[in-house]
Amino acid sequence: MHAVRYHETGGPDVLQVDDVDPPDPGQGEVLVDVHAAGVNPVDTYFRTGAYPVPELPWTPGSDLAGVVGAVGPGVEAFTVGDRVFGTGLGRTVQGSHAEQVVAPVDHVAVLPDDVSFNEGAAVALVGVTAWRALVGYADLEPAETCLVHGASGGVGHVAVQLAEATGARVVATASEQYHDHLRDLGADVVLDYHREDLESAIAEAGAPDVILDTFMDEYFPLDARVAAHGARIVGIGNTSDEARIPLGPAKSKDLDFQVMSMFNVEAYGPILDRLGHLVVAGEVVPEVAETFPLAETADAHRTVMEESFLGKLVVEP
Ligand SMILES: NC(=O)c1ccc[n+]([C@@H]2O[C@H](COP(=O)([O-])OP(=O)(O)OC[C@H]3O[C@@H](n4cnc5c(N)ncnc54)[C@H](OP(=O)(O)O)[C@@H]3O)[C@@H](O)[C@H]2O)c1
Structure with missing residues (x-):
């Protein structure tokens, strides 16, 4: 072979x-x-x-x-x-x-029979990652506001749909050309991550209760400043090994910063089963x-x- x-x-x-x-x-x-x-x-x-x-x-x-x-x-x-x-x-x-x-x-x-091989392969790692972050660590609840950075990416586009499926209000960041597609996938507000006033635009969209951060070294300081009191911030991606958490807002708002790896999940099967159901139901489109x-x-x-x-x-x- x-x-x-x-x-x-x-x-x-x-x-x-x-x-x-x-x-x-x-x-x-x-x-x-x-x-x-x-x-x-x-x-x-x-x-x-x-x-x-x-x-x-x-x-x-x-x-x-x-x-x-x-x-x-x-x-x-x-x-x-x-x-x-x-x-x-x-x-x-x-x-x-x-x-x-x-x-x-x-x-x-x-x-599931209704899910193609390509869809199954596309959703597995990113789906388990988004699940572990939003459901496992952040315990995302209906009507909370969830910010997804890098929403057009592999993880991001599934995270947007998973957050929407829980009943959360989804604020996403992505390049302009993907905004319509991300709205179709369930994002309520989509912001261009290139804009200089990104921080105030996120704040205007509503302080996030949960943040999925795919670029922690770039966004942890912004996350801390825009987050709602008691927000859960889950970091999964980075481009350098140093990330800074501003302790002032983190302390005054009781923020919960969690960094994780998908590979540390206890068992993949039960999460994959749930993802399969969501794909069949049309709630998650890989x-x-x-x-x-x-x-x-x-x-x-x-x-x-x-x-x-x-x-x-x-x-x-
Ligand atoms: N910890 C874990 O378990 C885990 C699991 C999966 C992934 N990750 C990590 O998470 C990151 C994302 O993974 P992925 O699979 O989604 O990658 P991906 O499919 O390559 O997507 C990356 C996305 O980030 C966007 N982006 C690029 N620069 C950005 C910026 N400065 N601000 C906001 N968005 C930006 C890109 O948009 P444009 O194309 O428009 O620039 C693209 O949509 C990677 O670093 C990956 O290694 C970690």
Whole structure:
């Protein structure tokens, strides 16, 4: 079978397609014939060596959607032929940018019949991230105001829809060209993140009770200033390792700052199950901006970091 692998860390060009033996599912694992695999910024962090992987060569890719091709000993929840989707791969176990991948059973869930492989692969990592942030940590409630930074991104566009599905009022930031689309997805107010008066525009839209921050090093100070009393601010993304929390507003408003990684979730399956229901119900629409054949995974890695698009990129092995 074919798998994208890198034998040394570096730029997108270290990715190559290798012919490798199909992996065997071990205890508590399933072998999945991959039909679609999401592309996420984190795939590139592993590839460059910014985040460590256990060994080389390594296959990138956290998300998968496909069909169970074999089950390992002790697996009762899935049988051969089941449609599944999952995430959490590519960090401690080999990733999904391959024709076949082995996944621990708690990393996958049944993909509902009405949900395409591309949609399943597109929603997995970003959906679990948005869920853990907004539901798990922030405990977002109906009628609260939720600010989503970077709302046209993979995480952002699902977070907007998840927040709207809870009954929250959604304020989103994004480049102008995505504003209409984000309103269609459920954002009540959309603000261009390039505008110089962004902070006062957010304040005018209503002090957020919950903030999903995809650029903590840039926005934590703004978050602290615009947040409502007692707001929950969940940081997931950063471009440098230093983020500043202004302690004055944080203290006077009892703000709760939480930083998290999707990979630390206890079990992916139960969250994926809920996301599957939301997709079937039309509450969450995973937007696929572009698809790539396996051989062009390096282009997908370039695109995810360098190009602007709404939603997700998907590799189709
Ligand atoms: N901690 C975790 O578990 C976790 C999980 C998933 C993702 N992340 C991180 O979260 C971040 C977003 O992930 P993603 O998958 O959504 O990435 P993505 O799909 O590449 O989207 C990034 C989005 O951010 C927007 N953006 C760029 N510069 C911005 C700025 N200065 N202010 C506001 N928005 C800006 C982009 O809009 P334009 O294209 O219009 O510029 C784009 O919509 C990444 O850093 C990623 O590594 C963390």
